[in-house]
Amino acid sequence: QQQVKQSPQSLIVQKGGISIINCAYENTAFDYFPWYQQFPGKGPALLIAIRPDVSEKKEGRFTISFNKSAKQFSLHIMDSQPGDSATYFCAASALIKAAGNKLTFGGGTRVLVKP
Amino acid sequence: NAGVTQTPKFRVLKTGQSMTLLCAQDMNHEYMYWYRQDPGMGLRLIHYSVGEGTTAKGEVPDGYNVSRLKKQNFLLGLESAAPSQTSVYFCASTLGTSGANVLTFGAGSRLTVL
Numbered sequence: 708q709q710q711v712k713q714s715p716q717s718l719i720v721q722k723g724g725i726s727i728i729n730c731a732y733e734n735t736a737f738d739y740f741p742w743y744q745q746f747p748g749k750g751p752a753l754l755i756a757i758r759p760d761v762s763e764k765k766e767g768r769f770t771i772s773f774n775k776s777a778k779q780f781s782l783h784i785m786d787s788q789p790g791d792s793a794t795y796f797c798a799a800s801a802l803i804k805a806a807g808n809k810l811t812f813g814g815g816t817r818v819l820v821k822p
Numbered sequence: 823n824a825g826v827t828q829t830p831k832f833r834v835l836k837t838g839q840s841m842t843l844l845c846a847q848d849m850n851h852e853y854m855y856w857y858r859q860d861p862g863m864g865l866r867l868i869h870y871s872v873g874e875g876t877t878a879k880g881e882v883p884d885g886y887n888v889s890r891l892k893k894q895n896f897l898l899g900l901e902s903a904a905p906s907q908t909s910v911y912f913c914a915s916t917l918g919t920s921g922a923n924v925l926t927f928g929a930g931s932r933l934t935v936l
Contacts, residue, residue, distance in 0.1 A: 711864075713864070716862060739923060741923075741924075743925075748929070748930075749929055749930075750826070750912050750914070750927030750928050750929050750930055751865070751912070751925075751927050752927065753924050753925070756924075796864055796865065800923055802923060807853055807855075807870045807871075807872045807878060808853065808916065808918070808923040809855070809867055809870060809880065810867075810923065810925060811867075811881075812857075812864040812865040812866070813864050814862050814863060814864040815862070815864050
């Protein structure tokens with residue numbers, strides 16, 4: 708049973724458009740929500756992250772929106788560029804050192820930005 | 823600075839064979855993890871370690887064993903490989919101090935079990 712559900716599985720967007728990826732979680736103990744970006748043949752790399760004490764975080768063209776009551780968070784990629792074509796993973800963890808700060812990942816979204 | 827290095831990058835096994843994947847990090851990270859990546863399933867945690875000499879089970883530990891004899895190395899073993907273990911395996915590490923848990927991933931090891 709996936710504790711973090713991600714949608715859509717794939718997304719095609721035109722250059723300059725907005726990409727939106729949604730995630731929902733079940734575990735109310737989660738208190739850290741990162742997004743990872745993965746290019747083909749590479750390992751995932753941290754893109755942006757948010758804590759539940761804020762509803763939005765923006766870094767350049769990437770924005771996380773967080774809705775604690777709905778247990779949902781989303782990634783918006785503004786002015787999408789061909790270089791943004793990658794697989795994006797949402798994740799969540801409860802930052803408990805003794806438990807290893809384990810991240811639970813969503814299923815991933817493959818984003819293709821057409822020029 | 824190499825970061826997280828995984829060896830081998832590719833391996834083909836026959837059912838029943840055994841093998842070990844090696845993960846090495848040079849960042850003095852305390853925590854290390856092994857994930858497997860399958861289409862539509864995201865990354866699922868196999869085993870993890872919170873320090874030298876410690877290991878713990880993750881979400882999908884069956885059929886795998888791990889060891890962390892040295893702080894910089896985390897080994898993942900398959901004692902008797904099965905086709906269901908065909909996957910891409912990723913090792914990751916993090917400093918382990920309180921606060922944001924930023925994982926540094928290796929480039930992955932693609933394993934095919936025939």
